[in-house]
Amino acid sequence: MEAFIAKGSDDPQTYLEYEVGPNNVTFNAFIYNPSRVRREGAPMDQAFISDPLGDGFKAVTRLNKLAGTWTTESQIPLALFNGEDSTGSVWRMNFFRTITSASEFPEQKLCGWRNTGEANFHVTPAFGTIKFV
Numbered sequence: 001m002e003a004f005i006a007k008g009s010d011d012p013q014t015y016l017e018y019e020v021g022p023n024n025v026t027f028n029a030f031i032y033n034p035s036r037v038r039r040e041g042a043p044m045d046q047a048f049i050s051d052p053l054g055d056g057f058k059a060v061t062r063l064n065k066l067a068g069t070w071t072t073e074s075q076i077p078l079a080l081f082n083g084e085d086s087t088g089s090v091w092r093m094n095f096f097r098t099i100t101s102a103s104e105f106p107e108q109k110l111c112g113w114r115n116t117g118e119a120n121f122h123v124t125p126a127f128g129t130i131k132f133v
Contacts, residue, residue: 024061
């Protein structure tokens with residue numbers, strides 16, 4: 001599962017990319033995407049979060065091989081976005097999943113909350129809007 005998270009209502013150039021897999025391995029980085037669509041030849045960079053546990057990230061994943069499912073409970077510290085209280089604030093987010101298996105490899109199924117229309121999750125105009133209450 002991949003989550004792309006940015007504070008504010010604009011199409012972001014900088015956002016958090018948070019990933020967690022069925023084996024509870026995580027990827028945490030801030031992405032710099034000035035083209036907002038990961039345009040070929042455009043600059044794009046990432047700043048890795050080197051101590052996610054020390055910074056307050058938490059992920060607990062439960063794998064149920066018999067049912068063919070897995071669930072993850074995650075915690076991402078709001079302080080990373082210069083905010084402690086998100087009440088009333090608007091954020092831009094998107095959530096994705098890449099599905100692959102031994103029978104499908106190397107093919108993959110890509111799915112997301114807000115479809116980007118291409119095999120590219122870094123399309124910030126496709127991010128949905130979330131308002132915290």
